[in-house]
Amino acid sequence: MLTLDVTGAHARLLAGLERKGRARRLIAARGVDFASNDYLALAQAPRIAQAISAALARGVPMGAGGSRLLRGHHPEHAALEMEAARHFGAQKALYFANGFAANLALFSTLPRREDLIVYDELIHASAIDGISASKAKVVAAPHNDAQAVDDAIRAWREQGGLGHAWIAVETLYSMDGDRAPVHDLMQVANRHEAILVVDEAHATGVFGPQGRGLASAYEGRDNLISLHTCGKALGASGGLICAAATFIDYLINRARPFVYSTAPSPLMAVGVREALRMVADTPTLAQDLQERVAFARARLGDLNIETMGNAHIIPILIRDNARAVRVSAALADEGFDIRAIRPPTVPEGTARLRISITLNASEDDMTRMSAALAHTLAKSV
Ligand SMILES: Cc1ncc(COP(=O)(O)O)c(C=O)c1O
Structure with a gap:
C-alpha cells in the first residue's frame, strides 16, 4: 500500500507548540466552576428548561x-x-x-x-x-x-x-x-x-x-x-x-x-x-453575582494574590506558559476548574489564570479556592 506523509508538516507544527508550552487539549469540566462564562448559572436554569420543553411539546423543531x-x-x-x-x-x-x-x-x-x-x-x-x-x-x-x-x-x-x-x-x-x-x-x-x-x-x-x-x-x-x-x-x-x-x-x-x-x-x-x-x-441575579465578585476579590486580596480587572473575570498574571498550565492542573487536582490562558489568545509573556466568578460557585467554594490558589502559587515558582 502506498503510504503518504500528508500529516508530517502538521505534526512538526504541533511538536513546536508542545515545546513552547502552547499545545491545547480538550479537557472536560472538572471540579467547581471557576472557568465558564455561565455567569448567572442560567445554563441549567429550570425555568429556561421548562420553556424549551413547552416549545418542544407544541411542535417547535430542533x-x-x-x-x-x-x-x-x-x-x-x-x-x-x-x-x-x-x-x-x-x-x-x-x-x-x-x-x-x-x-x-x-x-x-x-x-x-x-x-x-x-x-x-x-x-x-x-x-x-x-x-x-x-x-x-x-x-x-x-x-x-x-x-x-x-x-x-x-x-x-x-x-x-x-x-x-x-x-x-x-x-x-x-x-x-x-x-x-x-x-x-x-x-x-x-x-x-x-x-x-x-x-x-x-x-x-x-x-x-x-x-x-x-x-x-x-x-x-x-x-x-x-x-x-x-x-x-x-x-x-x-x-x-x-x-x-x-x-x-x-x-x-x-x-x-x-x-x-x-x-x-x-x-x-x-x-x-x-x-x-x-x-x-430577576435583578437579584446580577446583584448576587456582584456580591460574589466582591467576596472573591476580597478573599484573594486577603491572601496577597495580585489580580487584574475589576469585574467577574479575574485574571491572575503568571507570565510563563508552562507554569500557568501546571498551576491550573494542580488546582484541578484540588477540585477547582480554573483554566490557563496562553498566547496567542493573550500577548506573549502574559500567560495567566482566568478565574471566572459565576453563581455556580458558592462563597465557601471561593474561600477554599483562594486558599488552594495561594498555596499552589507558592509551591510552583
Ligand atoms: C468578546 C467576545 N466576543 C465574541 C465571542 C464569540 O461568542 P460565541 O462564543 O457566542 O461564539 C466571545 C466568545 O468567547 C467573546 O469573548
Whole structure:
C-alpha cells in the first residue's frame, strides 16, 4: 500500500507548540466552576428548561432546516428578535448561531471599501477575523485609549478618508476583565460621525439596567451597534446584533455567515428569549453575582494574590506558559476548574489564570479556592 506523509508538516507544527508550552487539549469540566462564562448559572436554569420543553411539546423543531432566507426562518427566531430589539432598545435585532459568526458577519459586511475601522488591540478573535475580511482600511488602537482612536480617525480624514469610521471595542474585555471607556468612545464617534460597535459579550445580563450591558445609556442611537452574545450570562448560545433597521436589513441581504448558513435551532431561540426575560425580571441575579465578585476579590486580596480587572473575570498574571498550565492542573487536582490562558489568545509573556466568578460557585467554594490558589502559587515558582 502506498503510504503518504500528508500529516508530517502538521505534526512538526504541533511538536513546536508542545515545546513552547502552547499545545491545547480538550479537557472536560472538572471540579467547581471557576472557568465558564455561565455567569448567572442560567445554563441549567429550570425555568429556561421548562420553556424549551413547552416549545418542544407544541411542535417547535430542533433543526431549522435551512438558511433563514430559505425555509429556515421560524416564528421563534422572529419572536426572539422582536423581544431582543425591545429589550436592548434597538430598532432591530438579528440572531446568529453564535457570537463568532455575528462578529464575522458584522465586520465583514457593514464597513465599506472607503471606510476606516479602528479597533482596540485586545478585541476578540471573532472581530479580528471579520475585520480582516473587510475591504475597509484598518488601524489598531492601543488598549482602551479613546484619544488614540480619535487621533487615528483624524489622521485618516486628513489623508483624504471619505467614508465613515467604525470603532470596534468590547465593553468588558474577556481576558483582562477591564472595561472600555464607553462614554469617551461615544463622544469620539459623535465628533466624527463614526459608528461605535460594542461587543457586550461579557457584560450582557450582568451590567446595566435589566442586564442591557455597559453601553445601555446609548441604546437606540443610529451610530451604536451592539453585539449581545447568548452563550455567556444568558446560558444558551447565539449572538444578537442590535442596530438601526437599515444595518440589520443590509446584513440580512449581504452577510455571508447569515445568508449561507443554516439558521440556529428554533428551540435555542426559545431558550434565549426566556433567558432575556429572566435577566429582565430577576435583578437579584446580577446583584448576587456582584456580591460574589466582591467576596472573591476580597478573599484573594486577603491572601496577597495580585489580580487584574475589576469585574467577574479575574485574571491572575503568571507570565510563563508552562507554569500557568501546571498551576491550573494542580488546582484541578484540588477540585477547582480554573483554566490557563496562553498566547496567542493573550500577548506573549502574559500567560495567566482566568478565574471566572459565576453563581455556580458558592462563597465557601471561593474561600477554599483562594486558599488552594495561594498555596499552589507558592509551591510552583
Ligand atoms: C468578546 C467576545 N466576543 C465574541 C465571542 C464569540 O461568542 P460565541 O462564543 O457566542 O461564539 C466571545 C466568545 O468567547 C467573546 O469573548
